[in-house]
Amino acid sequence: MLALVAIAGLGIAVPRPLWHDESASVEPSRQVLMLSNSIHTDIAIPADDDLIARFAFLRAGGLDLDNPNLRYLVFGWGGRSFYTETRTWADLKAVPVLKSFTLDRSVIHAELAGNIPLDAPAVTAISIDAEGLERLKQFILGSFEQRNNQPSPLIGSNYGENDAFFEARGYFNALMGCNTWTAAALRQAGVTSGLWTALPWMLRLSLRLHNGEARFAAGQALP
Numbered sequence: 001m002l003a004l005v006a007i008a009g010l011g012i013a014v015p016r017p018l019w020h021d022e023s024a025s026v027e028p029s030r031q032v033l034m035l036s037n038s039i040h041t042d043i044a045i046p047a048d049d050d051l052i053a054r055f056a057f058l059r060a061g062g063l064d065l066d067n068p069n070l071r072y073l074v075f076g077w078g079g080r081s082f083y084t085e086t087r088t089w090a091d092l093k094a095v096p097v098l099k100s101f102t103l104d105r106s107v108i109h110a111e112l113a114g115n116i117p118l119d120a121p122a123v124t125a126i127s128i129d130a131e132g133l134e135r136l137k138q139f140i141l142g143s144f145e146q147r148n149n150q151p152s153p154l155i156g157s158n159y160g161e162n163d164a165f166f167e168a169r170g171y172f173n174a175l176m177g178c179n180t181w182t183a184a185a186l187r188q189a190g191v192t193s194g195l196w197t198a199l200p201w202m203l204r205l206s207l208r209l210h211n212g213e214a215r216f217a218a219g220q221a222l223p
Contacts, residue, residue, distance in 0.1 A: 061164025
């Protein structure tokens, strides 16, 4: 038990990258959201014309990108078996759980969202600059598996009418899973995280530890 506590503590306390420039200023011109529950994190990006154009292929998964109530595109990465077969805790099965502790093919979950309350406990608003936002978009785009030069949707695996699953690059396991993907995405945006953040609380704590409070200044809800 003490070894696990030590590993978790080091994963949070040791920054990745292994340096952090406290003098670097962050122009709070853009804001993204990290959404979390007890085991999983997602990244929500405000929907604008550029984002919708870059992710227009989501229409192939049945997503209505022209919905007038659309405010955010939400992305998460995870194991195909657990992610697609466990819609609620009541759907929990032994095989998807077992795969999550070994190796499982990965998927991207894309979801449409309206207004998201920035003061909700599950929401972490993170300020980044325009270059960081561009790198974040590129990272997410690069996480989709390409078939015939197009991301491949998993038709019929969605939870509802406002979400879709797509084949993703890489393999999932419990040690290097959804939350380490979120951390890697945020690092591309210029945000420092802990060395290993396998659980949402570890990632949230590491972000606060290694980044100035300017990163987390309260933002404005989208109109």
